[in-house]
Amino acid sequence: MAGAAPRPSPVAGLMAATFLGVRHHSPACARLVRDTIAELRPAHVLIEGPSDVNERLDELLLGHELPIALYTYHRDGERSHASWTPFCDYSPEWVALTEGRAAGARVRFIDLPAWHPAFADRDNRYADAEVRYAEAVDRLCREFAVNNVDTLWDHLVEAAPADGLAERLDAYFDLVRGDSAAAEDDRAREAYMARWVRAAVAEAGDHPVLVVTGGFHTPALRALTASTPPLTKGGVDLPDGDVDSPTDGVGLPAADIGLPTDGVGFPEDGVDGDGWPVVPKIADRAGASYLVPYSHRRLDSFTGYQSGMPSPEYYHWLWTDGVEGAAARLLESVVRRLRARKVAVSTSDLIAARALADGLARLRGHDHPARVDVLDGLTGALVSEYLDQPPPWTRRGPLLPGAHPAVVEMVAALSGDRVGRLHADTPAPPLVSAVQAELAAAGLDRDGVHRLDLARPDDLHRSRVLHRLRVLDVPGFSRESGPRGGGDPDPVECWRITFHVHRDPALIEAAAHGATTQEAAGAKLAELVPGAELPTLSALLFDAVLCGVAAVSDRVLGILADEVGRAGDLESLGRVLADVLSLWRHDRLLGAAGAPALGEVVDAAVTRALWLAEGVQGGPAPAERGRLTALVALRDAVRHASAVVGVTAESAVAVTRRISADHRVPPDLRGAAFGFGWSLGFPVDAVDAVRGMAAPATMGDWLAGLFALARDEVLTAEGVVAVLDEVVGALAEEEFLVALPALRQAFAFFPPAEREAIARMLMARRGVEGSARALLRTPVDPAVLAEAGLLEAAVRRVLVREGLA
Known part of the structure; x- marks a missing residue:
């Protein structure tokens, strides 16, 4: 066997359980699991994973192409949560599952379900705990003179000889765990997993039990199973301090780990009739778990996944070809990618990169170049200029914008393009088949460009289906043109539909929101409503209208009516007013025109916008298009929505006249306020107003406000263009140069x-x-x-x- 056997944890009077602490997605740990199963031939293999999936292990082992993931979603009145449990070929948990089943062991997952509150703060079960308890890891990095935990792990485990691996892992994880108290969620999970271990030991008798969990949990599980007698089955009295005890012997009430305490539907001792821990259940409508295809790119910590193991394609090569073979594959892949990008990489560059990698490996004590040895060798040979950011393999986290092209291709080679595929018999949520049927019925099940006339009922239905898929982030459905607001006169949409390998995974994940496109899109939009700011609420409203989700539209409108009355930013309020007003006035295509709820929002927004506009103060400042647009929306509401707006045109003009005469107000807003009444037909002396414009430095800003509100009036009123010519022509050369930039901006309002x-x-x-x-x-x-x-x-x-x- 490669590496010494893992040390067992003794339980009084019974065969000891053998614990393997692993790092998730580690090839070296996967080999150790495989070899341990072959040598130990255990009766039970217990694996860190969702225990509620145990009854579906045959589905998990249908014969999929990895990587795949268990996707779990949960919704109730208090929270909505989704998480993934990913597996790739070299995941120790996957190897334990497959090799254990092949060896005839009884294989089980023993962790709490993914929907349990213990996972509320994470979206991935296999995010390494050592990231959260980093003090010991930082100390080890300093001791071994490496940059981060990934390089440290390669040095201690992946690139190191297999002999003594189990002892090194035990020492590493004992040090990482240390004496500090684990977080409450970790303690809850460990207490639950310990129940499974004790039950398996009791069941196995003289036969071995193998426990494969993240190494961070291993020291705690050893202590829990060594200090507390095992579970028994068949109703035998349990000693004090075991699961029949209120605290399970570790200070955690049963309720803290999601187990029933009232005995309704479950034995009071928290075990089933065979002596195994009760698996917490979730109502069918509250959540579910499904298999989804995954990809190496989603596994890669360089793209943001906190698995603790970056570079999944490299570690796949490490699993299949060993350290030396993986180094050669990595070098070849990077060079191929660079040459495909037309980056010149000569034979001498390759020789230099390999020589540097070999030299670094010897310097760092590696028999063969490890991952970072190869990457540093490639960087030294191929990158001659200064790097304005450190390479991503020297730190943790995704690739930053502006990275060197060679570094980008190195990261791409490390990630790879491997995408999983589910077996044809894998169950899928109802949404997947519902979307397939809906697309086929609507004639949208073919790739290509689809032009839809929203004035036709059939095309309007097709548009709503596509918009729902867009809202659900299902790839392959791209809207290239179409109405951008309720007042957009163009009734034609253009969509491009293309096949995408991630379509089915996205639909499976979107099933967390509902069983049909309408239900799922409505739930997705509804989740975005709480806490959304005004512009976001406006966009959600238009999305809900496009999707034909009336319930969400009504909910957004109810919140908008309250929020606009409290708005503190004129620009944001103006955008909302413009959007809602256009829907109220023109949206006969999508069915929102004249809706009373829209009228309530318009009314509240007009009152608030007038109040905010009169409160704007400040000296000379460049014209702000956002607040000028807000004045345009305010003017249009007063002009076109008088039936629902409580403020009369006379009252609104009185407010804007006070603004236009107040020299504490920025010049663009004063010009817009003057143009407000003029554009509504109220009498003004435009010639005198233009002649009395502000100084050259602010002249263009005042005109920008005027043109934004009263462009037509300026063109048609007698003498206004002439007096503009007089005023500008009278400027001295220096004054004209000062005024010119703002004047050009102002005249840009004219087409x-x-x-x-x-x-x-x-x-x-x-x-x-x-x-x-x-x-x-x-x-x-x-x-x-x-x-x-x-x-x-x-x-x-x-x-x-x-x-x-």
């Missing part, structure tokens, strides 16, 4: 056709003939021309001063 119309007016005033369009398309930036004019004027002044003019 090209209207800018051309203004150019024609100005040319007519000067008696100039020619193309107004050409005037707008000068070959040189107007700002450069203005600066050139200023320079020429300065030169003239110098020439005059020196008598050289």
Whole structure:
């Protein structure tokens, strides 16, 4: 056997259980599990994993292509939670499951179900506990002069000789666990797993029992099973301090680990009729577990998964080819990827990389280059420039933006493209078949571009199906164009449907929300509502309308009506008002036009927006398009929604007149406030207002506000363009350069056709003939021309001063 046998934990008067503490997804640990089973031939193999899946182990062992994962979801009135229990070919838990079954052992998972509150703070069962108890790991990293726990693990375990591996693992995990108290969730899990161990030892008699769990839990399980007598079966009296005791001998009440204490439906001692611990159950409608295809990319800690083992493809090679073979495969894969990206990698580069890797391996005490030896060798040979961030294998966490291209390809090679596949007989949740049937019935079960006219009922139904899949994050359904709001006049949507290998996994995971697309999309949107800010609520409302989920729309509207009355940001409130108003006015395609609940939101938003606008203070500042858009939405609501808005147009204009006359208000908002009443048809003296604009530094900002609200009025009112020409023309060269950037921003509110119309007016005033369009398309930036004019004027002044003019 490779490595010494794991040490047993004695239980008085009974055959000892043999504990294997492992690191999840470790090839070296998987080999140790395989060899231990072959040597020990245990009667029971107990594995850290969800005990509620024990009755479905045949489903787990149908013959899938790994990686796969058990996906568990749970919903109740208090919380919604989803988690994964992933397996790959070299997961020690998977090897224990398959090799134990092949050896004739009775194989069981012994951990609490994934929906249990002990897993409330994690979405992955096999996230390494050593990350949470890192003091000892940091001390070991300093002792062995390595950067992080992954490099440390490779040095101590994966790249080290197999002899003595079990002892090294025991020493490592004893040190990681230390004397510190575990967290409450870990203690609950360990107390429950210890029950299974004691029951198996009692059942096995003279036959061995093998326990395979994360190494962090192993010291506690040894202590729990050594200090507490084992479970017995058949109603035999249990000694004090065992599961019949209120605290299970470890200070944890039975209720703390999810076991019943009232005896309703279960024996009071927490064991079933055969003496095994009771498995907590969950109501069918509250949650379920399904197998899903997984991928190496999702397993990789470089892409954010906290499994503790980065580089899953490398460790797959390590499992199949050993340390030396994995190094060669990694080098070959990186080079192939770089060359496919048109990055030149010469033979001499390869020789240098291999030589560096071999040298680093010898320096670090490795018989063959380990993962980091190869990566450092490749970096030294292929990257000649300075790296502005450390390589990801020197720390923990995902690849950061801006990484060197060679480093990106190294990480891609480490992750690999391996994707799991489920056996054809694997049960799937109802949503998967429901979506297949719905797509087929709607004619959306073929790849390609689909154009949908939302004015047609059949196409509107198809659109809602596709939007529900989009909301559920099911890949392969991409909306390329279509209405972006309730007031969008375009009734045509364009979707691109493509096959995606992750479609079925995404549907299985989306089944946590419901059994049909409408139910699932509605539940997904509803989960996003609590705590959402105003712009998000507005987007959720439009999504709910697109999906045809009326219940969510009503809920969002109820919250919006309250939230807009408390809004503190004019820009956010303006976006919401614009969205809701457009739905109320125009949404006959999607069925929301004129809805009373929408009208309530519009009314509340108008009142609050006027209050916020009058409270804006501040000196000169650049024009803010967001608050100008808010004034436009406010104006449109007063103009078009008077039937539901309690504020009259006269009252609203009175507020904006006070704003336009208050010089403590930023100039863009004062200009917009002036344009507010003008655009609603109230009499104003626009010529005097333009002539009395602010100083050159703020002139453009005031005009930006005016143009945002009263663009049509500026173009059609007599004398306004002329007085604008007078005011701007009267500016000195220096003043014009100061005003120019903001003036350009202001005139950008006019579309090209209207800018051309203004150019024609100005040319007519000067008696100039020619193309107004050409005037707008000068070959040189107007700002450069203005600066050139200023320079020429300065030169003239110098020439005059020196008598050289």
